[in-house]
Amino acid sequence: MQGSSHDDVRRRNLSVILRLVHRDGAASRSRLTRLTGLNRSTIAALVGELTDLGLVEEREPDATNRVGRPSPIVAVSGRVVALAVNPEIDAVTIGIVGLDGSVHRRIRYPTERSPSVTEAVNIAAAVIEGMRGELESAFRVVGIGVAVPGLVRAHDGLVRHAPHLGWVDAPLTEMLERATGYPVRAANDAGLGAMAERYFGAGRGMADVIYLNGGASGIGGGMIVGGNAVGGVAGYAGEFGHTRVSASDRTDSAGIAGTLEAEVTRRELLDALGLVSADADELEQALLASDSPAVRAEVDRQQGHLAVALAGAVNILNPQLVVLGGFLAALHAVDPERLLARVSSMALGASFGSVRISAAELGSNLLMIGAAELAFERLLDNPNGFPAPEREYREWVSP
Amino acid sequence: MQGSSHDDVRRRNLSVILRLVHRDGAASRSRLTRLTGLNRSTIAALVGELTDLGLVEEREPDATNRVGRPSPIVAVSGRVVALAVNPEIDAVTIGIVGLDGSVHRRIRYPTERSPSVTEAVNIAAAVIEGMRGELESAFRVVGIGVAVPGLVRAHDGLVRHAPHLGWVDAPLTEMLERATGYPVRAANDAGLGAMAERYFGAGRGMADVIYLNGGASGIGGGMIVGGNAVGGVAGYAGEFGHTRVSASDRTDSAGIAGTLEAEVTRRELLDALGLVSADADELEQALLASDSPAVRAEVDRQQGHLAVALAGAVNILNPQLVVLGGFLAALHAVDPERLLARVSSMALGASFGSVRISAAELGSNLLMIGAAELAFERLLDNPNGFPAPEREYREWVSP
DNA sequence: CATGATACGTTGCCACTCTCAACAAATCAG
């Protein structure tokens, strides 16, 4: 338990303001005054400091039709960005994401086979090297965030086990840091998805959100509890895919029987539809369009298992929102009422009464935004821990 | 998102120090200096203020065999107490709990039948009235905490649904406040048990703890995630008892089939043993002593279902510790290795690797301590929001 | 038993941050 001093007050207040304009978008100074409860003059000083740090910019007041002196608008600087990296089975995706949440660039680098750690790092580093000119002239990079489809140890970003990539105890962050020179942080992809949906998607402003994602290789999840992302002791929390939902002996990727991931699979939906491959949107469209009894039956079977897992999660966590991503969104879209009714039959009334179930909103940018948020976090926690880039001061340095 | 000012700094620092001596016991000033990172002179001022507030007392330094000037010991005042109330099916228990965690008094008032809200409030108020002389002379009461076996709405303490007591939407806190004059807060009993075990029992100092309690009337639970008690949106989180663990159609108290609470019951253990009733300790002793195959089989069956629920919780929350209370502790004690092995077979290796499963430590004082903690929380959050009792200043008031 | 080393409490001064009040500026209503 740490005590605090006036330095902490300043840091915290800078942090609060930067977070507000980062997450809720541009805001007038007077709005910031109301939201933070701080004095006008304090807000002026804080915004001034953030401006000097190059993190926010003030622009002319919007034309409001209200009396009183107009208040200037504070917005995040467009130059501040983070790099997002997402290694997958068949590609490594790299993105440039602005502090304002905009995805400036997204480059998907396909690989013939699942990349090794070294390959993934090399690809990411090469793509980033290619963008370096652009990055150094037009942007200010605060760091790199990596969304990993696997278990990532919280305190050092070691990839303990990424089954679908075949990685075990991979020192990903260290390697990427050395290869690029940028500070790197890594976390589980679904956890980052939860965070992204919570701040910028379907769960905006909510404090208790569960996110479940259905991917080609399995089911992952993340939670926001009491406003904070849940990591657990070591950072492995959120593995909803391995929850027991049936008595069958079908096993999942971890060899556990009767789990959500064993019963609810993308592959079986595609098979029922007679498709070889399809992205999440195509799969959803195909399911909605199909009237085959076999497809219906398969959807119904999977939806039943999903409902067990959701009801369990609702009972245990009493969330405000459950967000479904990937092909799980399709299982929801096909018959939302039926899914809801099934969850209802297995959840406690009190908890079920306050929960909503909805599809993810951020689509293909989800993991870019989530991973970037990881990199932004250090900046948001301590805005003046990142001095403005050296080059602006270079001329002052004695030769 | 609130900004902070210097008042908040002081409040926070007072709060941090009072929490430290409340939870970890008496500490020397120099230890507080190390733990908080604050300056010696600041600690002196803060401890002085807490002393003036009558919340802590300083005593002569302990005899240490080390060089240097000895540092005085700061301990919580023995006079500061909270009242704990726990209505149950067959009794209402009232306790006096010190800020130092000691249970000064515990009075169990048995009832012939399950008490109504009014009866419970009347009993509690009467017992408290009986103690009032003692309370007002020897103690300083900060408030009342109530541990309710049911769902309690977080923001106002309304008892939404306490199935075993038959209470629905009971304004318990309001009634007890009016009847006693003390400020009252209420929460779910298992959640408070989790908190108590976390601060004063098996989970001391841990940030990620799950607590599951087996009672006569069902199974409840609570969680500490990232150091904070989990309530969910409305305060209903922690209902592990209604998690699906089997495909059977045995239903629980909420009418849901195949749940932990439906499969794992105290009643069936007692029946297998041929006992009519037994408290948690007696049940455990009887189970350990029995070599009947029928008993073994029933224990084995229940342990298997418990393992499913525990593995699910471990996968989702990646806790550091799972604490089992009530008769669930007995299911653990009978064969800890087997329970562990079964959980292991259904949990992810990474998460299982960092978890320990153990029995609750606090025994019959658990809910007293948990409920009192609820009342202490306001004091701990804002130590100088509770002025010293009026009587000491009465002579200064002009007539 | 005297001396020095060590650790810690105490004191007074300083730097920092937020608040507040007074004033200035920018808008709307009439």
Next chain:
DNA sequence: CTGATTTGTTGAGAGTGGCAACGTATCATG
């Protein structure tokens, strides 16, 4: 144009923790 309203700006003020110097209590050493 005038008044009301809202907000930025400025300078003074209060409260906080940090710090350095000094005082004090213990142990170790001879």
